Amino acid sequence: MCGIVGYIGYEQATPLLLQGLEKLEYRGYDSAGVAVYDGSRLEVVKAKGRLQVLSDLLDGGKKLTGTVGIGHTRWATHGRPSDINSHPQVSDSGKFAVVHNGIIENYMQLKEHLIRRGVKFVSETDTEVVAQLFEYYYKGDMVETLIKVISKVEGSYALGVISQEHPDQLLAVRKDSPLIVGLGKGENYIASDIPAILSKTRDIYRLEDKEIAVLTTGGVTVYNTDYEIVQKTPFHVDWDISAAEKGGYEHFMAKEIMEQPKAVRDTISPRIRNGEIVLDDIKLTRQQIQDISKIFIVACGSAYHVGVVAKYVLEKLTRKPVEVDLASEFRYRSPILDDNTLVVVISQSGETADTLAALREAKKLGARVLSIVNVVGSSIASDSDDVLYTWAGPEIAVATTKAYSTQLCVVYLIALYMARQLGTLSDEAYANYVDELQQLPDKIEQVLQNKAGIQYFASQYFNCHDIFFIGRNYDYAMSLEGSLKLKEISYIHSEAYAAGELKHGPISLIEEGTLVVALATQDQLFDKMVSNIKEVKARGAVVLGVTTEKHKEIEQVADYEFYIPNASDIMLPSLAVVPLQLFSYYIASMKGCDIDKPRNLAKSVTVE
Secondary structure, three states, X not given: OOXXXXXXXXXXXXHHHHHHHHHOHHXXXXXXXXXXXXXXXXXXXXXXXXXXXXXXXXXXXXXXXXXXXEEEEEOXXXXXXXXXXXXXXXXXOOOEEEEEEEEEOOHHHHHHHHHOOOOOOOOOOOHHHHHHHHHHHOOOOHHHHHHXXXXXXXXXXXXXXXXXXXXXXXXXXEEOOOOEEEEOOOOEXXXXXXXXXXXXXXXXXXXXXXXXXXXXXXXXXXXXXXXXXXXXXXXXXXXXXXXXXXXXXXXXHHHHHHOHHHHHHHHHHHHEEOOEEOOOOOOOOHHHHHHOOEEEEEEOHHHHHHHHHHHHHHHHHHOOOEEEEEHHHHOOOOOOOOOOEEEEEEEOOOOOHHHHHHHHHHHHOOOEEEEEEOOOOOHHHHHOOEEEEOOOOOOOOOOOOHHHHHHHHHHHHHHHHHHHHHOOOOHHHHHHHHHHHHHHHHHHHHHHHOHHHHHHHHHHHOOOOEEEEEEOOHHHHHHHHHXXXXXXXXXXXXXXXXXXXXXXXXXXXXXXXXXXXXEOOOHHHHHHHHHHHHHHHHOOOEEEEEEEOOOHHHHHOOOEEEEEOOOOHHHHHHHHHHHHHHHHHHHHHHHOOOOOOOOOOOOOOOOO
């Protein structure tokens, strides 16, 4: 959500800012802008719409010269998308320019305070308050001023600041919103995510909350809010830059769907040794596992759907009670937790605002927190008692695919590990599950090899106005994810229902020609799903049935079928989700949608 890039060095800044912002387009945005010191003053150019509009205005960067600058892609929160509301925002005199990700929650009080003192505002944004505060408090020292500003603002922020008073400095600070510093030779960078600067440097600092970075051509100094120097250790990015490129695919989403076998293998393989699951990353002891009275799973969006699967898996294997909560609801419902409660939080970015807030609420109430995240050193990872990383690599498309699949695999690892510690599985059952887990990458590969069947089916139904997904148990969890994927990237109205609930209302929505995707992968529930398929067929529905290779009898009731390899019940979701991802992708592609950057959505939701 929103993107920040900043540069100070010896090269022309504007082309570098545009290149960096292009790498952050996946985060979602509706306008873009840059501010560059041209040798005498700050020049600001902003434009509503795609980054290409801004690039055209600047002739690819040639029209704005200078070697220090900041750039931003904005996703509107305060004020409609417009040139004026775009970032960077500048102070009244034009001497200070600011880019900002996050939300300043007390901006109205601060704005009224400044207006009473004669400050004139031009935008509707909360960010302009930061720029105006900076000028209001400035007494000659940039760091002192920034410390004063962040003592006044409440909320979340990642800030980049430049000034014509100190054109030899670029300042950055963060709280609850990601920001990194890239280290170069004679040049340094800031960015909200690694791909923006990966072509320029692989050595970065991850700023902690309220750490202030001062970048010059000579180096980077980091301070705390007491104006004391903080010693930082650089983090070296070792994944290949090609991982953040399309690699010949039309869309990042297509590439990431096809990368799932490798991502799953990378996540699983290091954690299985000699037939045993080994989770060296966590400090949770056998006694602590035995003492767990309840498990809460907290997440948003697709990660929440992983949590729904996790509830079924954990309860079956560990016999511990599990609740699944939307992070945006969890901390507002007065959850009952104590030191025997385990809270599992799931987030691809590790920066999801609602999930991070829920984590902190859980910690405050005494619970132990185990996080499943993809980004090393992210806020959620840092704030957790234990963290298990998914090794999915960079995921660029807004609609998650490989991050979802690797999160599922970490759930299996946790559940089997805990079951082993608790003694709730026999040795034979445990060995069988571990063996099946190791087979998952190859089975996902099998599903992908049959993608042409899904592509053909999508070509027949991409003009649908309503599509329904139904399933039971694990398949219901898959229905939730399949429906969300379709909504996210194709803009088709879609709903997911537990199949047993059809007669309690939703079946009234079925009419002649309505498309229903019916998941029937669970052996013990297959016959019941056949009955539910017959119910919607009797009302005129067209049915795509998704089931395992052993259940060929689905052909007697469904109009179309897609088969996935046979597997144990708990691991079928890892296979069933793939055709749903492909279906959504092909539908959106045939409709001509902007698949990697769907409207109104952002990759990392860093505001509530």
